[in-house]
Amino acid sequence: MAQADGLALGGIVQWVLLSIALFLCWLLWRVWSHRRRQETSLLGEIHEREERLNLALWGSGDEFWDWNIRENSLYRLGASQLFGHGSRDQMSTDDWRTQSIHPEDLPRVQKLLQEHIVGHTEVFESEHRIRNARGEWVWVRSRGKVVERDSAGSPLRMAGTARDITAIRRAERERRVALEVLRSMSEAVAVIDLDFRFISVNPAFSRITGYSEEEVINQNSRLLDSSQHSAEFYRRVRDVLERTGHWAGEMWQRRKDGEEFLGWIEMSEVRDAMGLRSHFVAVVNDITDKKRAEQELRYLANYDTLTGLPNRALLSERLGRAIVRARRQDTRVAVLFLDLDRFKDINDSLGHAAGDRLLKAAATRLQATVGASDTVARLGGDEFTVVLEDVESFPAVERMAREILTAFTMPLEVDERHDVSITPSLGISLYPDHALVPTDLLKFADTAMYQAKAEGRNTYQIYNETMDAESRRRATVLASLRKALDRGEFRLVYQPRMALADGRITGVESLLRWHSAELGEIPPTVFIPLAEESGLILQIGDWVLSEALQTLKRWRANGLNEVSIGINVSVLQLLRGNLPQQLRTLMQDLGVPSNRIELEVTESMVMQNAEQTTHVLNELRKLGITLAIDDFGTGYSSLVYLKRLPIDTLKIDKEFIGDLTRDPDDEAITATVITMGHSLGLNVIAEGVESEQQLSYLREQGCDEIQGFWLSPPLDSHRCLAFIRSWQPGTVAAIPAPY
Ligand SMILES: Nc1nc2c(ncn2[C@@H]2O[C@H](COP(=O)(O)O[C@H]3[C@@H](O)[C@H](n4cnc5c(=O)[nH]c(N)nc54)O[C@@H]3COP(=O)(O)O)[C@@H](O)[C@H]2O)c(=O)[nH]1
Numbered sequence: 001m002a003q004a005d006g007l008a009l010g011g012i013v014q015w016v017l018l019s020i021a022l023f024l025c026w027l028l029w030r031v032w033s034h035r036r037r038q039e040t041s042l043l044g045e046i047h048e049r050e051e052r053l054n055l056a057l058w059g060s061g062d063e064f065w066d067w068n069i070r071e072n073s074l075y076r077l078g079a080s081q082l083f084g085h086g087s088r089d090q091m092s093t094d095d096w097r098t099q100s101i102h103p104e105d106l107p108r109v110q111k112l113l114q115e116h117i118v119g120h121t122e123v124f125e126s127e128h129r130i131r132n133a134r135g136e137w138v139w140v141r142s143r144g145k146v147v148e149r150d151s152a153g154s155p156l157r158m159a160g161t162a163r164d165i166t167a168i169r170r171a172e173r174e175r176r177v178a179l180e181v182l183r184s185m186s187e188a189v190a191v192i193d194l195d196f197r198f199i200s201v202n203p204a205f206s207r208i209t210g211y212s213e214e215e216v217i218n219q220n221s222r223l224l225d226s227s228q229h230s231a232e233f234y235r236r237v238r239d240v241l242e243r244t245g246h247w248a249g250e251m252w253q254r255r256k257d258g259e260e261f262l263g264w265i266e267m268s269e270v271r272d273a274m275g276l277r278s279h280f281v282a283v284v285n286d287i288t289d290k291k292r293a294e295q296e297l298r299y300l301a302n303y304d305t306l307t308g309l310p311n312r313a314l315l316s317e318r319l320g321r322a323i324v325r326a327r328r329q330d331t332r333v334a335v336l337f338l339d340l341d342r343f344k345d346i347n348d349s350l351g352h353a354a355g356d357r358l359l360k361a362a363a364t365r366l367q368a369t370v371g372a373s374d375t376v377a378r379l380g381g382d383e384f385t386v387v388l389e390d391v392e393s394f395p396a397v398e399r400m401a402r403e404i405l406t407a408f409t410m411p412l413e414v415d416e417r418h419d420v421s422i423t424p425s426l427g428i429s430l431y432p433d434h435a436l437v438p439t440d441l442l443k444f445a446d447t448a449m450y451q452a453k454a455e456g457r458n459t460y461q462i463y464n465e466t467m468d469a470e471s472r473r474r475a476t477v478l479a480s481l482r483k484a485l486d487r488g489e490f491r492l493v494y495q496p497r498m499a500l501a502d503g504r505i506t507g508v509e510s511l512l513r514w515h516s517a518e519l520g521e522i523p524p525t526v527f528i529p530l531a532e533e534s535g536l537i538l539q540i541g542d543w544v545l546s547e548a549l550q551t552l553k554r555w556r557a558n559g560l561n562e563v564s565i566g567i568n569v570s571v572l573q574l575l576r577g578n579l580p581q582q583l584r585t586l587m588q589d590l591g592v593p594s595n596r597i598e599l600e601v602t603e604s605m606v607m608q609n610a611e612q613t614t615h616v617l618n619e620l621r622k623l624g625i626t627l628a629i630d631d632f633g634t635g636y637s638s639l640v641y642l643k644r645l646p647i648d649t650l651k652i653d654k655e656f657i658g659d660l661t662r663d664p665d666d667e668a669i670t671a672t673v674i675t676m677g678h679s680l681g682l683n684v685i686a687e688g689v690e691s692e693q694q695l696s697y698l699r700e701q702g703c704d705e706i707q708g709f710w711l712s713p714p715l716d717s718h719r720c721l722a723f724i725r726s727w728q729p730g731t732v733a734a735i736p737a738p739y
Helices: 002-060 079-083 093-100 106-117 166-184 203-209 231-244 288-302 312-329 343-350 352-370 394-407 438-454 466-484 524-534 537-557 571-576 579-590 603-608 610-623 639-644 654-658 664-679 692-700 717-726 729-733
Strands: 062-068 073-077 090-092 124-131 137-149 155-164 188-193 198-201 246-254 260-271 277-286 332-340 375-380 383-391 424-431 460-462 490-499 505-516 520-522 564-568 597-602 626-632 649-652 683-686 705-707
Touching: 002 062, 002 073, 002 155, 062 137, 073 093, 090 093, 093 124, 106 124, 106 137, 106 155, 124 155, 137 166, 188 203, 188 260, 203 277, 231 246, 260 288, 288 312, 312 332, 312 375, 312 383, 312 424, 312 438, 332 352, 332 394, 332 438, 343 352, 343 571, 343 610, 352 375, 352 383, 352 394, 383 394, 394 424, 394 460, 424 438, 438 460, 438 466, 438 524, 466 505, 466 524, 490 537, 490 717, 505 524, 505 537, 505 717, 524 537, 537 564, 537 571, 537 579, 537 717, 564 626, 571 579, 571 597, 571 603, 571 610, 579 610, 597 603, 597 610, 603 610, 603 626, 610 626, 649 654, 649 664, 654 664, 654 692, 664 683, 664 692
Parallel strands: 424 460, 505 564, 564 597, 597 626, 626 649, 649 683, 683 705
Antiparallel strands: 062 073, 062 155, 073 090, 124 137, 137 155, 188 198, 188 277, 246 260, 260 277, 332 383, 332 424, 375 383, 490 505, 490 705, 505 520
């Protein structure tokens, strides 16, 4: 039993031990399978996390790097997506240094790493270039931190991310370039929101408008609205901009200081990434100066800068339009061509500045006479043109021509001290009577003007066809005149004059004659004006002086010591200024006395140029030469000047003498001139005396001397010498007065 009991116990023990062993095995299996499950789930979790990290890196486009400092190795996750397939996931730090990073950036990156490792910076942060799988350099922004240190604090591991910022840097560079362009642009640029408030402006905007960026931000763009446009105009512009997204045009704008400027403005909408309008950009070009320059150019092209009158170009245009209107309305257009008489002499003597002022004064006088509705133009020099529209008749044009002549009888004020008298000569042509086109009308009016000059100036002429022949003849005469001196075609004749008191021959007047080889005998009334206009009178005048004084010398050698010689001089000779010196030399060379020389200048010439000629006349007077005013009574006489001028003799024009005893007016004028001349202490000579009646009347009025066909026509020097020698004074002195 004890054995059985022992066997049973042993069985039980074995069974228990087996059960325990089985249980332990089961427990171990359970633990193992639990661990296994745990491991599997951990691995799954790790895998999932890695997946997420990879996804995150893929999504962000970043690379993860892990640098084992002690082992000197670099692990990179996501490098291939950042730098292309083939980029290495693992590399040694040395390879990274020598192959991966751009050599120029390496020192900077190492410095930043060092600063972080020693604890100077919280994080390592750097932008540098990395070579990608294709061998190109790409810019990355790398951020990282030390993530493990040993017990001594030395870094064991650093980890971080890197991001490709090549595109960002390019965009940034482009943005900087764009900003620089905006900054350096000469056009003002403003970004405006949809409520037309300024968002940003460039420096040119501040320069042009005077407003700084701070002053305009958030301000409405109405700030620049100018008073030159109506509110309606600005409303329309904004309306177009809102509807179409674009507006371009010229717009006046007001600067901060209130000054207005003209801008060429281009406004365009800006759309955001969603394609919605977000802003407007306005580019403003200040075109005030350009516009002004354009206007000035237009002005210069169409107006005469001196007088402000239309020039030839604008005149032709207006005349053309006037003709078109006249054709449509069946009316007339008149062209008045005006030239100032002897303007050249005045210009030469007064100087060009005064000449310019005279032209301006003449332009004002002309415009005031004609009125604002008709065109007055300056063609250059002293030539003006008037265009009259809706002309009813020839007399109406003549009336205007006379009004112009009358307007010029009053002297023109050149400055505070100088008044100058100047007369115009006018030529007139009419559409459709004389021509149908502007060029012909102008040409014919010009021809008529020359005819007016030939008629003695200070008058008008209406064009007729014979004038063309006349102007051609003038050109022919002038061509011959230029050769006359060299060919020796001039000669002087001498007309004696006689004292009424005792019948003595007191002197002669030398008169020029021209016999042209081609044209025959040309009267002085024809060639003298041409010689004056062309300036040839200066050389011709020199010849006359020399010739006349040589005759005087010859006569004196023949015993005519008491006879004086009168020599006509043109005002041009006086204005030239060297006449006194010229005469001094001639007198010395020829040995003739000055008190036997009298220079004759016409009244109108001297009166018009009194200020300029007085000095020369005084010089001549100082030489002992006497001075006579010729053609007295025909021009505009100023007693003031007459009194001031150093003259000795008045010669009453033959125009008054011819009608003596027939025309009471001429008698009255002649008597008055004699009285006035005597009251001024002057010797008075009557020219053109042809009859005894005239002679008697003049004697009765106390005239001092006479000259004319009654006594003798002009004679050549030999015949004149003979005439004087044979003259019997007693016979004439005995002629009684008619009353
Ligand atoms: N600058 C210069 N001008 C000169 C010179 N020589 C002449 N002239 C000027 O030319 C104009 C015309 O002169 P001319 O044809 O010689 O006529 C003169 C006389 O011939 C004429 N005359 C004289 N007596 C009578 C008369 O009884 N009846 C009449 N119908 N005519 C007469 O008058 C002219 C006189 O000239 P003036 O005394 O000068 O007025 C003339 O303006 C001349 O001045 C010259 O050398 N230089």
